[in-house]
Amino acid sequence: MLTPENIQMWINLIGNSGFPIAITIYLFVRFEKKMENLETVIIRRLNKNEE
Template identity: 75%
Template sequence: MITPETIQIWVSLIGNSGFPIAITIYLFVRFEKKIEVLEAVILRLLDKMEQ
């Protein structure tokens, strides 16, 4: 969820670190959630294969 506080943090991050670093962090955060879901699916599949 985007709030004024998160916008301020992003603007500060971009101003201090540069645009490429801010985009990289943003993508890592998004991909982390998807990787966690993928890991859970793989573990469930392995459990079903063992049965």
């Protein structure tokens, strides 16, 4: 059951954790792009070596 104390606790938790979560998501998105680029380069290299 939600009580005013529980609601306040959740608001504080989200407020305190919001910034780190946003930074983590941003970094994961950037990391994913770099991994996709790395994958493309590796596949090109492997295809080039097979020829």
